[in-house]
Each structure stands twice: as structure tokens, then as C-alpha cells.
Amino acid sequence: MDAVTRVDEEALADEATARRRWQRRLMLWGIPLVVTVVAVYLYGSSGRYVSTDNAYIQRDRVDVVPQVSGDVVEIYVKENDRVSAGQVILSIDDRNFKIAVDAAESRLATARSEVASAQAAYREKSGEIELARRASEYSVREFQRQDELAVRKLVPQSTLDSAHRSAELASGSVGVLQLQQAQLGAQLGGTPAAPVDSYPQVRAAAAEVERAKLDLSRTRLLAPQAGSISHLPKVGSRVEIGRAAFAIVTDRNVWVEANFKETDLEWVRPGQPVDVEIDTYSSHRWKGQVQSIAQATGAEFSLLPAQNASGNWVKVVQRIPVRIALVAGANDPPLRDGMSATVDIDTGPHTRFDRWFGRGR
Numbered sequence: 001m002d003a004v005t006r007v008d009e010e011a012l013a014d015e016a017t018a019r020r021r022w023q024r025r026l027m028l029w030g031i032p033l034v035v036t037v038v039a040v041y042l043y044g045s046s047g048r049y050v051s052t053d054n055a056y057i058q059r060d061r062v063d064v065v066p067q068v069s070g071d072v073v074e075i076y077v078k079e080n081d082r083v084s085a086g087q088v089i090l091s092i093d094d095r096n097f098k099i100a101v102d103a104a105e106s107r108l109a110t111a112r113s114e115v116a117s118a119q120a121a122y123r124e125k126s127g128e129i130e131l132a133r134r135a136s137e138y139s140v141r142e143f144q145r146q147d148e149l150a151v152r153k154l155v156p157q158s159t160l161d162s163a164h165r166s167a168e169l170a171s172g173s174v175g176v177l178q179l180q181q182a183q184l185g186a187q188l189g190g191t192p193a194a195p196v197d198s199y200p201q202v203r204a205a206a207a208e209v210e211r212a213k214l215d216l217s218r219t220r221l222l223a224p225q226a227g228s229i230s231h232l233p234k235v236g237s238r239v240e241i242g243r244a245a246f247a248i249v250t251d252r253n254v255w256v257e258a259n260f261k262e263t264d265l266e267w268v269r270p271g272q273p274v275d276v277e278i279d280t281y282s283s284h285r286w287k288g289q290v291q292s293i294a295q296a297t298g299a300e301f302s303l304l305p306a307q308n309a310s311g312n313w314v315k316v317v318q319r320i321p322v323r324i325a326l327v328a329g330a331n332d333p334p335l336r337d338g339m340s341a342t343v344d345i346d347t348g349p350h351t352r353f354d355r356w357f358g359r360g361r
Contacts, residue, residue, distance in 0.1 A: 048269060050345050054319065055258035057278070057339040062225055063244035068092065068218045071238050079232050082251075083223040089246065090232070092239065096143040096221040097212065104212040108205035115199050117189070122184040122192045125177055132174045139166045143288050225250050249337050254326055256288060258343045259298060266349035268293065279340040280333075287327045290345060294321040 070092035077089055185192050189199060196202060223229070227250040239245045256276055260268070274288035297318040324343060326335075 027209055034046065039120040048347055048350055050262070050264040050347060051343060052258055052260050053340070054260075055256050055276075055324075055341040055343045057335050057337060057341060058255050058257045059335075059337045060225075060250040061072075061252045061337065062227075062248045062250065063191055064089070064224065065242060066092065066218065066221060066223060066239045066245050068097070068215050069238070069240045070094075070096075070219060072233050072235055075232060075235055076230070077229050079229065080278045081229050082227070083229050083248065084222055084226050088244065089221050089223055090220070091269070092219040097216040097219055101212040101216055103116075104205070105210040108202070108209050111202045111205040112196050115196050115202055117238060118184055118187050119192055119196075120143065120293065122188065125180055125184060129174060129177045132177050136171045136174050139169075140171075166260045221245060223248055227251050229314065253337055254328070255291065256324040256326060256341050256343060258322045258324055260322050262297070262318045262320055265293065265322070266318060267350045268298045268322065268345055269347070272348065273346045275346075276326065277343045278335065279342070284333060286329075288324045288333065288343070289327070291325040294318075294323075 023137045072090055073093050075089070076091075077083055077087075083089065155342075188194075191198075197206065225248055225249040230247045231244075231248050231250060233239060268290060270290050270292055272290045274290060276286040276288050278284070278286070297320050299318060322345075
């Protein structure tokens with residue numbers, strides 16, 4: 001009986017040992033294999049959504065640059081005020097520009113006077129030429145009569161010579177007057193009877209007046225678009241040509257610029273739906289749509305683009321800007337330029353398996 005019991009105990013011990021051995025193998029190989037398979041499946045079957053927190057709200061911003069330089073004498077709005085298109089924002093000291101307008105108008109009046117005087121002189125020469133021509137015709141006839149009398153020996157030779165000289169002088173004076181009239185006509189551009197304001201010198205003076213008036217009008221800076229005013233100067237400060245005096249952040253055309261890694265954009269296409277979360281409003285969500293994908297990475301637009309032609313370089317995943325149009329809602333809170341955001345793009349029924357096996361491209 002003791003022997004039988006001993007045999008049964010040994011059999012149970014061997015069976016327990018075998019069971020522990022299989023359990024150990026299952027723990028060492030089976031469970032990790034199952035976990036690996038499940039992890040690979042979950043990872044490979046995902047990839048439909050791509051997201052990034054490297055995203056910011058963008059709005060159209062207009063930098064208003066003055067076209068004349070001067071000191072600011074008055075500002076009609078306050079910082080961050082909402083303005084309408086065409087509203088006067090500030091005024092520049094216009095005294096020098098008013099003087100320039102007066103001087104230009106004086107030059108225009110002088111040019112008109114000179115042209116009118118030249119036209120009057122041209123008409124006067126026409127009258128003088130007509131009188132000189134009649135005098136020349138009379139002198140020629142007188143010379144012919146004296147010549148007939150001299151043939152019949154009724155007048156001395158000196159009288160004939162005097163009549164001949166008078167005829168030549170009269171004819172020469174006509175030529176001189178015609179040359180003087182031609183000179184006046186050249187000064188009038190060959191059109192002495194044209195309107196005064198059509199002559200080049202008058203038109204040039206009139207253009208100077210218009211330019212001076214335009215510069216005077218530019219001393220009042222207007223808002224080119226509706227929006228919020230920003231970075232206003234102070235009264236007494238000087239604004240310069242080519243340097244922005246203030247900026248306007250417009251009310252419309254709000255979008256998100258998301259900088260995605262280049263490896264995340266394989267399935268991203270324009271028109272795909274987007275969920276947007278703004279860091280400021282964590283409980284609110286915006287809907288959007290992929291509007292466009294930039295044709296160059298952000299590094300290409302930097303001041304010093306990366307040059308990887310050297311032998312010692314480190315490969316860095318590049319960022320490509322994606323423009324996302326927001327769908328505005330009636331109860332959406334206000335958005336401001338530069339706010340941080342997190343975006344999720346639904347690329348459709350694509351998984352990482354499609355990428356691994358080259359499907360659905």
C-alpha cells in the first residue's frame with residue numbers, strides 16, 4: 001500500500017512539474033507573442049488620423065506704410081479699436097505739403113501765362129508779317145515805276161537805286177519776321193492755336209500740382225480694410241516712408257496654419273475634414289477643412305535655408321505648412337492671431353498596413 005501511494009505521489013509530482021513547465025513556456029513566449037500581435041494589429045490598423053500641436057491661428061494682417069514722411073500731429077482711434085475701411089486713423093503735419101501745393105499752383109499759373117504770352121506774340125507776328133508783306137509789295141511796285149521812268153531818262157539813277165534798296169529791305173523784313181514767327185511756333189509745339197492747357201509745359205506744371213495735392217492727401221492715413229488697429233504710434237513721433245506706421249488685423253479670413261511632419265502627410269489631401277482645438281478654449285471644438293498644402297518646407301523660407309551638401313550632416317524631419325480653413329459658428333468665441341491650436345485631420349479609411357503593403361495610393 002505504501003508503494004502504491006508512493007507511485008501515485010510521484011505521478012502527481014511529475015504531472016505538476018509538466019504543468020508548471022508549460023505554464024512557464026506560455027508566460028515566456030505565448031503571452032509576449034499575443035501582446036506583440038495585438039500591438040502590431042492595433043498600431044497597423046490605426047493611422048487614419050494625423051495630428052499636431054504645432055499649429056497657430058492666422059488672420060490677414062495689413063501693415064499700413066505711409067507714402068510721405070512727417071510728424072504725427074493727431075490720432076483719432078485707440079489701440080485695439082475696431083475700425084472700418086476708409087476711416088481716418090492719424091494725421092501727419094501737413095504744413096510743408098500745403099506750401100508745396102501753393103508753389104506748384106504758382107508754377108502752373110506762370111506756365112499758362114508764358115504760353116498765352118507766346119500765343120499773343122505769335123498772333124502779333126502774323127500781323128507784322130502782313131504789314132511787312134504789303135509794304136514789300138508797295139516797294140516792289142515803286143521800284144518798277146522808277147525803273148520805267150529811268151528808262152525814259154526822267155529820273156536820276158540815284159532815285160532808281162534808292163527804290164531798289166527799299167524794295168530789297170522790305171522783302172528782307174518779311175523773311176526776318178517769318179523766321180521770328182517760326183521760332184515762336186516751335187516754342188508752342190507747332191500748334192499755336194491749341195488750348196493753353198494742352199501744351200507740355202502747362203501739363204507738366206499741372207502734374208506737379210496734382211502730385212503736391214496727392215502728397216497733401218497722404219498726410220491723413222486711412223484704414224484700408226475693416227479690422228482691429230494695432231501698434232499705433234504716439235503723437236509727436238515721426239513716421240517714415242517704407243516703414244509701417246500701424247497694422248490692421250482684419251475681421252475675416254481666419255485660418256489655421258499647421259506645421260506637420262513630412263512623414264505624416266502621405267494621405268493628407270485638400271478637402272479632408274479637420275477637428276481643431278484652441279488652447280485658450282479647451283472645452284470648445286472647431287470644424288475645419290484642409291485648404292492647401294505648401295509646396296515647400298518651412299526651412300526653405302527661412303533667412304538661411306539649410307544646405308546639406310556637406311558630408312557631416314544630420315537628417316532632420318522637416319515640417320510642411322498645411323492651411324486649414326475654419327468653419328465659423330454662431331457661438332464661437334473670439335479668435336486672435338497667433339493663438340496655439342491642436343489639429344486632427346481625418347485622412348479617410350487609410351491605415352498603416354496600407355503604407356506598409358503599398359495599398360490605396
